[in-house]
Amino acid sequence: MLAEEFGYQVSPRPAVEMTPAVQDMVDKRVAALGDGPDKVKDSADIGCFVLVLVPAVAIALSTHEFTVLVPAVPLALLVATLFGKSVAKTKKAGIEAAIRTMEPIRRGPWQAWPGRLEEIPGQPQRKLLLLGPDGSVAREFHCLVPDAGWTGLTDGRGLIWFVGDLRFGGIAGLPGGKPMWWTGRPVADPKPKPPAQSGVGKVVEEELAREAVKYVFDKWLS
Numbered sequence: 001m002l003a004e005e006f007g008y009q010v011s012p013r014p015a016v017e018m019t020p021a022v023q024d025m026v027d028k029r030v031a032a033l034g035d036g037p038d039k040v041k042d043s044a045d046i047g048c049f050v051l052v053l054v055p056a057v058a059i060a061l062s063t064h065e066f067t068v069l070v071p072a073v074p075l076a077l078l079v080a081t082l083f084g085k086s087v088a089k090t091k092k093a094g095i096e097a098a099i100r101t102m103e104p105i106r107r108g109p110w111q112a113w114p115g116r117l118e119e120i121p122g123q124p125q126r127k128l129l130l131l132g133p134d135g136s137v138a139r140e141f142h143c144l145v146p147d148a149g150w151t152g153l154t155d156g157r158g159l160i161w162f163v164g165d166l167r168f169g170g171i172a173g174l175p176g177g178k179p180m181w182w183t184g185r186p187v188a189d190p191k192p193k194p195p196a197q198s199g200v201g202k203v204v205e206e207e208l209a210r211e212a213v214k215y216v217f218d219k220w221l222s
Contacts, residue, residue: 002166003111006133009215011110015163018110018217019177022163026102029182104165112175112215113138114208115160117145117153126150128172128183130160133213135205139166141183148179157204159211 003010016023114135118127126145132138152158152174161177164170166186173180 001111002138003113003162003212006138006209006212008212009112009217011217013109014107015110015161015171015177016106019173019180021177021180022105022171025171025180025182026105029102030099101165101168104168105163105170108163108165108170110161110163110177110217112212112217113160113162114205114212115153115158115172116205117150117156128160130162130166131205131209133209135202135209140187141169141172141185142187143172143181143183145181146179149174149181152179155204157208159208159215 001010011018016026114131116127116129116131118129120127120142123142124144125142128141128143128145129137130139130141159175161173161175161180162170162183164183169183169185171180172183
């Protein structure tokens with residue numbers, strides 16, 4: 001875990017135990033994935049069966065040769081079944097992949113990170129920067145940040161809680177978990193961002209890094 005390599009503190013208990021709302025967010029994200037493979041297969045079966053059979057019925061009605069339906073019906077059933085299985089398999093794989101990316105959130109601890117929030121011109125997302133001990137950017141995310149998160153940091157700098165996998169994203173929040181938000185996946189190959197150059201900014205970020213190292217999660221434990 002990169003936070004531990006940097007010497008930043010991690011919570012002694014999983015984030016879902018410290019902040020039950022994390023589990024609620026995960027459950028809602030899983031529910032938003034939609035119907036399971038079986039329901040998707042049934043819908044695909046019916047839709048495909050009708051789609052394949054309609055031309056045959058149209059031909060039968062226009063030519064009065066209803067014998068064309070004899071091979072058309074089993075053919076439509078076969079095509080619909082194969083299509084439904086394919087759709088269900090794809091849906092199942094997608095759900096399983098999404099659930100796997102949530103496992104680091106279900107099992108992982110909160111990590112204390114020094115961070116910055118910045119505006120992205122013309123976009124509703126904010127730029128979330130998790131900083132290394134020298135103030136350089138360790139990870140960059142573009143995410144929808146609640147107003148309370150945006151205004152909760154002085155000059156856009158402060159300690160950020162993060163749970164998940166930095167390779168795939170997770171949930172971030174202000175200390176205490178209010179508010180929290182999904183980070184999305186990290187920005188691929190972001191432009192290199194050096195540590196803050198201004199004297200004040202550099203001092204603030206160095207102090208935040210020291211806070212992340214000595215941070216105490218116990219005060220948030222019930």
